Amino acid sequence: MQSDRTIEANFSLREEIKAYWSARAATFDLSPGHEIFSEDERSAWHELIGKKLGRGEGRRALDLASGTGVISHLMDDLGYSVTGIDWSESMLTLARAKAASRGRSIRFHLGDAENTMEADDSYDVIVTRHLVWTLVDPSACFREWLRVLKPGGKLLIIDGDFVNTSVAEKLVIRLAALLEKTGLVKTQAPHAPAAASDTHRSILSRVHFSGGARVDAVCRLLDEAGFSPVTSDTDLRQIHKAQASHLGYFKAVARGLQHRYAIVAEKQPR
Template sequence: MNTGAAAGHNFGLRDEIKTYWSARAATFDQSPGHEIFSEEERQAWHNLIIRHLARGEGRHALDLACGTGVISHLMDDLGYKVTGLDWAEPMLERARAKAKTRGRAIEFRIADAENTMEPDESYDVVVTRHLVWTLVDPRQAFAEWLRVLKPGGTLLVVDGDFVNLSMAERVVKTAAELLQQLGLTKADQVPAPAGMAEIHNRILSQVHFSEGARAADVAALIQNSGFANVTVDTDLKAIHRAQSKHLSYLKGLSRGLQHRYAIVARKPLRDL
């Protein structure tokens, strides 16, 4: 794939990230862990959201880096009035088409998650899934998310460390790759366009969490950005168990071993 960077143009890291996710849009929903593949998984996500955010009851939620709208729809299921932002137009096209097909009143707009251009204190909830590990400047992003939340509003981050593997993960990953090379199992993920793995690795080497987004490090940055009551939830077993049913045995086992988590934080109330 020929990028502006390769051509010598003024093509920066943010542009490359945008281009990468735009190219991934066509097959994004076909991979387990992206779209919801079962009612069991949908309920597991609902339970996680209710546990930390409660039901929406008309409250306003901002879904950052919404992609094809998977989390936006889960929030809509639970009674939130949802706005989804993403800077990859092909992702948004699929999100809008999905919402139209399902009859959902979700607004999707193009915007940068690190500079949303949304009004101050306009959302009760901000939610992200698998965004933080890609951030170029997480301090700026967290400050931006704090700005758009109403006092007392809640941030929910669902993410993981996809760089540092435990010994168990490495063994399982190696075995899964070997079985796939021998033709004994099929790939769980839809093949990405040619050259995408190289672009992914180049992006990863330049983002803030290039050495892995550990929950404790992310939580510390969130707290230092002005959030309060920051907590880490690593009990995502129900979601991983539901997803594993659509993966090969070893890939499903690996999913459960990964360092994945939810971080919840609140914007402090104003002093009276």
């Protein structure tokens, strides 16, 4: 059982995470890998989601930590009836404006991905992107998501290990830095200010997956929470290839070397 001190520390960390993403909201869609900048990338995402979850055909989808609604729009494209929840009002304001400008009927509301307040057995699919690495208590969170899914429903997690850097990735980063310093390649603009990067590192050092959200560890926790079967896919090359022209050559190569994955976890039918 958690002590009062642990609960207080977890609450403080969760508030820091909330504040961090609220502060990032205004520039969130400027970053390749957040918003989608080409039809090739949109098609690659459609292919991935369609392969893992199938076409929507009016089925209910919950986009957890929906941010500005990038994944929500992809789900809407595929025919899902989409609800997005996020705990940042700043993100939600942008998400609602984007949906209105595109004539979409996606519903966005304030909510906590770790305590959704949604009814039991209420969604056919749940989707998350780059949320799991931020979780303070993933085991409890996964049990919550299992509760919200309908029997036979599927959870799609798109995430990665943003802590551990392979030797090959380190070499690419160092080469890029050297070439930028000598002026042989154009310096890539940072996707976040230095202060935000410092906050990101501080948060990352204190979440559950502070050592990196490796696919096997996430799958094991999903299995322990009651999902079955749980399958994973580390081949996201089509998406990374489509993002390359907007990331810059070296950043695109480095991203392709990272440990990123898609996990599908199912709730057994009754």
